[in-house]
Amino acid sequence: MQVLALQHAAEGAGKIEQLASTFGVDWVHLGAQIVSFSLVCAVLYALAYKPILRLLEARREQIATGLLNAEKIRIELAALAAERRKVLLEAEAEGKHLIEDARAAAARVGTQEIQKAAAAADELMIRARQATERERAQMIAELRHEVGRLVVQTTASVTGKILTPTDHQRLAEETAHRLAS
Secondary structure, X not given: OHHXXXXXXXXXXXXXXXXXXXXXXXXXXXHHHHHHHHHHHHHHHHHHHHHHHHHHHHHHHHHHHHHHHHHHHHHHHXXXXXXXXXXXXXXXXXXXXXXXXXXXXXXXXXXXXXXXXXXXXXXXXXXXXXXXXXXXXXXXXXXXXXXXXXXXXXXXXXXXXXOOHHHHHHHHHHHHXXXXX
């Protein structure tokens, strides 16, 4: 059996040799090329592939940091938006309060001005009544005097006699008494 295996191996090796010679494979050059390729791969791995991997890892970390920062910024923006809404609501409430205070102050001032105007109008009415009463009293006095004078003149004309100052006074008093009643 071993002989058979060796013979079969020899035939397999012969086929490989035949195939290698068909394609022009030179085992010495192929070995040298494999060693050379392995050295180039080791140098490239050490000088190029590892730095590229480190660079990619650094980029991954930057991206992860950027995403964390973006999340932090999003949270901060949400907090700022909530704070802005809160400040706006407070400002709106304060504005409404100021408007209500202004309306109340305006109402108080309006009420005070209305009271002042009413007091001034009442005072004007009192003065006007007093002035009217004075003018009425003066007019009545003037009217009595004029009526008395007319009565004396009429009486003097009718009677044909000249009246004395005592007669004038008596007639004026009688006329005033009749006008008063």
